[in-house]
Amino acid sequence: ETFDATGLHLLPGAIDAHVHFREPGYTHKEDWRTGTAAAAMGGVTTVFEMPNTNPPTGTVEALKLKQKAAEKAYVDYGLYGLLAEDNLDQLEGLIKGGVAAFKCFMGNTFGNLPSPSTGAMLEGFEIIAQHGLRISLHAETASIMALRQKKLMAAGRRDPLAHLASRPAVVATEAVARAAILAEWTGARIHILHISSGDELRPLREAKARGVDITGETCPHYLLFDEHAYTDLGSIIRVNPPVREKHHQDALWEGVKDGTIDMIATDHAPHDPEEKLRDDIWRADCGFPGVETQMPLMLTQVHAGLLSLTDYVRMSSTAPAKAFGLYPAKGAIVPGADADIALVDLNRRETIRAKDLHSRGKITPFEGFETVGAPVHTLVRGRFVMKDRKLVEDASGWGLSVTRIQNMPAPEPRHVDETTAAVTGAAGKGAGRS
Ligand code: DOR
Ligand code: ZN
Numbered sequence: 212e213t214f215d216a217t218g219l220h221l222l223p224g225a226i227d228a229h230v231h232f233r234e235p236g237y238t239h240k241e242d243w244r245t246g247t248a249a250a251a252m253g254g255v256t257t258v259f260e261m262p263n264t265n266p267p268t269g270t271v272e273a274l275k276l277k278q279k280a281a282e283k284a285y286v287d288y289g290l291y292g293l294l295a296e297d298n299l300d301q302l303e304g305l306i307k308g309g310v311a312a313f314k315c316f317m318g319n320t321f322g323n324l325p326s327p328s329t330g331a332m333l334e335g336f337e338i339i340a341q342h343g344l345r346i347s348l349h350a351e352t353a354s355i356m357a358l359r360q361k362k363l364m365a366a367g368r369r370d371p372l373a374h375l376a377s378r379p380a381v382v383a384t385e386a387v388a389r390a391a392i393l394a395e396w397t398g399a400r401i402h403i404l405h406i407s408s409g410d411e412l413r414p415l416r417e418a419k420a421r422g423v424d425i426t427g428e429t430c431p432h433y434l435l436f437d438e439h440a441y442t443d444l445g446s447i448i449r450v451n452p453p454v455r456e457k458h459h460q461d462a463l464w465e466g467v468k469d470g471t472i473d474m475i476a477t478d479h480a481p482h483d484p485e486e487k488l489r490d491d492i493w494r495a496d497c498g499f500p501g502v503e504t505q506m507p508l509m510l511t512q513v514h515a516g517l518l519s520l521t522d523y524v525r526m527s528s529t530a531p532a533k534a535f536g537l538y539p540a541k542g543a544i545v546p547g548a549d550a551d552i553a554l555v556d557l558n559r560r561e562t563i564r565a566k567d568l569h570s571r572g573k574i575t576p577f578e579g580f581e582t583v584g585a586p587v588h589t590l591v592r593g594r595f596v597m598k599d600r601k602l603v604e605d606a607s608g609w610g611l612s613v614t615r616i617q618n619m620p621a622p623e624p625r626h627v628d629e630t631t632a633a634v635t636g637a638a639g640k641g642a643g644r645s
């Protein structure tokens with residue numbers, strides 16, 4: 212199949228290390244078809260999907276349900292296994308069963324999964340470290356938040372800013388520092404999800420300097436909003452951890468520029484209006500969709516000169532590919548090498564409209580944002596999943612688990628040298644040639 216890509220830039224597809232697709236359990240918010248359709252429309256060719264579904268992905272049995280649901284995927288995916296207080300005996304089974312990474316909720320959020328004790332975390336880190344899988348942390352300290360929220364509720368605070376007040380930056384910072392110490396002790400690889408404050412950057416930098424295998428992500432909402440959003444958007448902007456004051460936003464941009472923050476991920480967290488739009492902030496669900504809007508929003512920052520295109524590609528694709536082992540670090544294979552591609556028009560102007568999103572969650576704080584730059588075609592392992600800004604409907608089911616792709620035998624390179632073999636996708640993602 213040939214097509215005209217005149218005027219478009221060829222980028223490796225984005226790898227979103229942080230999405231919630233809600234199936235099984237909460238399919239009124241999202242399912243694997245709608246979630247991965249949104250990814251395809253957003254130039255995202257691989258997603259890592261979170262375990263706070265129902266049942267949570269903390270047992271081998273639950274993993275099988277998740278794998279069944281994921282068969283509809285348009286794009287490739289890694290499944291997160293849950294690391295919790297009570298499932299240490301399941302971790303080996305989850306790894307054998309094909310999880311790509313682990314997620315540990317240190318703080319309370321959607322799904323109400325209790326945070327494990329520091330002791331259970333240490334035990335879990337030890338087990339997982341033996342297999343080299345990365346552990347992604349929702350780094351917020353549950354006990355600090357619980358007490359603060361209780362105090363605020365007793366004082367009658369029901370406004371959106373109370374949500375921010377219940378989770379000051381110390382909540383995240385203490386958790387990042389603690390997770391880094393456990394990683395250092397056990398040799399586990401870790402990833403700090405949704406960095407929302409400047410304060411977290413210090414323990415992150417210090418851990419990197421000590422040689423801890425630690426990476427960190429922030430999300431478009433922390434880079435593009437500050438505390439004024441609470442007045443404008445009410446519960447729509449409620450997210451864990453919260454969007455913070457301007458000085459944090461500025462510090463996060465610094466962290467992006469100096470490389471402390473490794474990745475852009477989205478924390479794609481769709482909710483339905485019933486549970487999201489509430490005057491009582493304590494009753495409103497946290498989060499909003501993001502996987503479809505990440506690339507246009509960030510390319511807009513590139514257009515505005517706040518980020519180079521090279522840095523954007525590193526943060527949206529190369530860094531997550533390396534961190535989650537999607538290709539051998541020393542190998543000739545680079546992200547996008549198995550033809551996971553976003554062809555983007557850097558000058559394309561669009562306005563974000565929630566009603567046009569492919570996610571089932573139609574409530575976004577980015578409503579009305581004018582963007583410059585958008586993916587026009589998305590290819591996953593050489594197949595169009597979005598073409599001319601339209602979803603390729605019958606590509607549902609084309610998406611594969613990254614651990615399965617990694618275990619596929621590498622095909623013989625076809626009568627070509629290494630370089631050409633890499634770009635024509637002779638080898639699967641992560642499949643080294645012998
Ligand atoms: O705002 C959030 N929503 N933060 C999380 O950590 C979880 C997510 C969700 O699953 O809704
Ligand atoms: Zn989280």
Ligand code: ZN
Pocket residue numbers: 229231261478479480
């Ligand atoms: Zn999340």
